[in-house]
Amino acid sequence: MAKEIEKLRIDKYLWAIRVFKTRSLATEACKAGRVKLNGQNIKPSYIVKIGETYQIQKGIEKKVIKVVALLERRVDAKAAVTFYDDLTPVEETYRYKSVFHAPVLRRDRGTGRPTKRDRREIDDLKDEWFSEED
Numbered sequence: 001m002a003k004e005i006e007k008l009r010i011d012k013y014l015w016a017i018r019v020f021k022t023r024s025l026a027t028e029a030c031k032a033g034r035v036k037l038n039g040q041n042i043k044p045s046y047i048v049k050i051g052e053t054y055q056i057q058k059g060i061e062k063k064v065i066k067v068v069a070l071l072e073r074r075v076d077a078k079a080a081v082t083f084y085d086d087l088t089p090v091e092e093t094y095r096y097k098s099v100f101h102a103p104v105l106r107r108d109r110g111t112g113r114p115t116k117r118d119r120r121e122i123d124d125l126k127d128e129w130f131s132e133e134d
Contacts, residue, residue: 007047008071010054012026014026016071016080017084030042034056034057048070050067050069053066053087068085069082
């Protein structure tokens with residue numbers, strides 16, 4: 001008979017459901033304010049409750065997850081998905097994926113480092129591309 005989990009820390013839960021690669025990364029994200037409950041930052045020692053919805057920012061990716069069940073140990077990805085509902089808005093998911101399809105700027109080989117003027121032109125061009133997607 002399996003022991004029912006009563007208390008589980010948020011950092012351990014996020015690691016177990018494979019949101020973060022290591023538990024220390026999950027802990028750091030909590031400490032840095034990238035894990036929120038109802039818009040409020042939470043500590044890594046916060047006790048997870050079934051039914052709560054968390055907002056997580058991992059780099060440029062933003063996720064919204066709802067706890068369905070508690071998971072203490074890390075399991076394979078297919079099994080981990082059953083312990084939470086991904087409520088991330090579709091447009092947020094597409095915005096994250098569209099970054100990988102952004103045009104790549106290339107300079108001719110042997111032209112050297114860009115000058116200050118070149119750098120400003122490159123920055124202006126990037127701003128144009130990324131402002132069109134919003």
